[in-house]
Amino acid sequence: MIFVTVGTHEQPFNRLIKKVDDLIIKEKVIVQTGFSTYIPEYCEAHKMMSFEKMQQTLRDARIVITHGGPSSFIEALQFGKVPIVVPRQEKFHEHVNNHQVDFTKLIAERMNNIIPVYDIDDLKMTIDNYDQIAETKNAVESSNNKRFNYKLEEIIKELVTD
Numbered sequence: 001m002i003f004v005t006v007g008t009h010e011q012p013f014n015r016l017i018k019k020v021d022d023l024i025i026k027e028k029v030i031v032q033t034g035f036s037t038y039i040p041e042y043c044e045a046h047k048m049m050s051f052e053k054m055q056q057t058l059r060d061a062r063i064v065i066t067h068g069g070p071s072s073f074i075e076a077l078q079f080g081k082v083p084i085v086v087p088r089q090e091k092f093h094e095h096v097n098n099h100q101v102d103f104t105k106l107i108a109e110r111m112n113n114i115i116p117v118y119d120i121d122d123l124k125m126t127i128d129n130y131d132q133i134a135e136t137k138n139a140v141e142s143s144n145n146k147r148f149n150y151k152l153e154e155i156i157k158e159l160v161t162d
Contacts, residue, residue, distance in 0.1 A: 002127070003061035005032040007069045008048070013094050014038040016067065016086050017045075019120045025127065030057055063130050065123075068100030070152070073107075073114055077148065082134040084115045084126055106155055111148070113138045 004020050006013040014036050020029060021040040029043040032054070039045060049057065058064060058079045066072040068087030076083035085108075087100035101118065108116045115133050117126050126133065 001028045001030060001057075001061050002063045002065065003030050003032075003057050004043070004065045005054070005072050006034045006036060006067045007032075007072050008034055009067070009069065009088070009095065010035050011088070011094055011096075012036040012038070013067055013088055015092055015094065015120055016065070017043075019123055020065065023124050023127070027062070030061075063127065065127075068104040070103065070107075074148075074152075077113060082113060082115060082137045084117055084123070084130070086117045086120065086123065103159075106159075107152075110155060111138060111151060112136075113148075 002025060004016065006016060012035055017031055017033055017036050017040055018038045020031065021038070021042050024042050031040055031043045031045045032049050033040070033045050033047050046053075058076060058081065061081065063084065064076040064081045065084040065086060066076060068085055073083045073085050085104050087098075087104040088094035089101060090096065090098050104114070104116045104118075108114055115126060115130075115137065117123050
């Protein structure tokens, strides 16, 4: 099962949800759509999910696809998943600026424990090759929450002071 979450930011992330729906993936796909207005035709959609349902879905997922919000992909990492991260972009009116793009690039370079997708047209190839790509990531390091949190804190401090 593939789980897609776009978080709770009030701007729609229709671009990601529509792309996943258009791929007509053969396995079950569950999408948490948040404030998006696109309604998936081929995926099981939930506007919001309870904490318990979200945790269970993350646990059960083979692949987790998230927006670039840190709490969403950190949660996937805590369940031992190597998330595909598609950051929201300002030019598509998905967020107020490109901080998700910047943060995703930073984590991908420094931690190497997420799979970033900046061009939505690369999503299918990334899903199709997920297992091979995930093997090249630092999944063991990401399961070490204390070390991850320390490194993340250092990165955030650098961003705030720049």
